[in-house]
Amino acid sequence: MTDIKLELNEKGQGSFNLYEEGKKTGEMVISVSGNELTVYHTQVVPEAEGKGYAKQLLDTMVNYVRVHKLTVIPFCPYVLAQFNRHPDAYADIWNKQA
Template sequence: MAIEGLEITHHDRGAGGEYRAVVPGSNKVGRLTWKARGESVRVADHTLVPAELEGRGIAAALVDALVADARAQGFRIVPQCSYVEAKFRRNPDWAGLRA
């Protein structure tokens, strides 16, 4: 289920970064964090969604943003986070993006 007005931004800190999901009307933020492994691999290590925002598709939207960037920018993903790993298992067309 898509959340109307959900805004996802990417914050790159060189050796790592995070995707942030801001929900309209809430001061809570969902996050997907990653660490760089070389120039072409990102290790997705944590997906964090506050309890009051769970079940609204925020974690899925964060992973989708990471995958879209991987396709656009040419990096591959190590799905270390169990949620990201589960999304990869449910989306076999992402296999080429797995490091």
């Protein structure tokens, strides 16, 4: 079973962590400040690549951002690539000015 948990410290830094059968399998490193969520890095362990875990992390982050009315600054190459490939899907949350 796949479980994704947002784990942030008191400064708003942390990650969306993906667990597969209790083992950490992937992460999306983020920080939240004001109304902005910055994504720095997305990674899935090599043996779990190709299973759609990065997309699950992306979808979870996007849902969190929309629920909390935030915008995204995508420094992460994976997230930026997805935003560029599907600009209409992320237009409401993509902070292009940052």
